[in-house]
Amino acid sequence: MFRNPWTTLYDACLANELPKDMTLDQLIEMGTNFCNDLKIHRTAEKEFVFPHLGQRMPEFTEKA
Known part of the structure; x- marks a missing residue:
């Protein structure tokens, strides 16, 4: 549930570029x-x- 979007978001930020099959709006929506x-x-x-x-x-x- 979390690993795939996290990896996509992390890789896009690290590379400072969008994934090849995504628009900026799609990346923002994923985030x-x-x-x-x-x-x-x-x-x-x-x-x-x-x-x-x-x-x-x-x-x-909650007390701990």
Whole structure:
């Protein structure tokens, strides 16, 4: 879910050029989608996964 867009974005920035099959608008949209997907992923972890893990590992509680 994250590796392919991250690699495309990273490589484009490193090379300072667009991927051959992409317009600038498409690259920007990919970056925006990547950020939105990452936010959703991290929010789900914070709300659902970490509280469950925190029952056995205090490091995952908000108090830690």
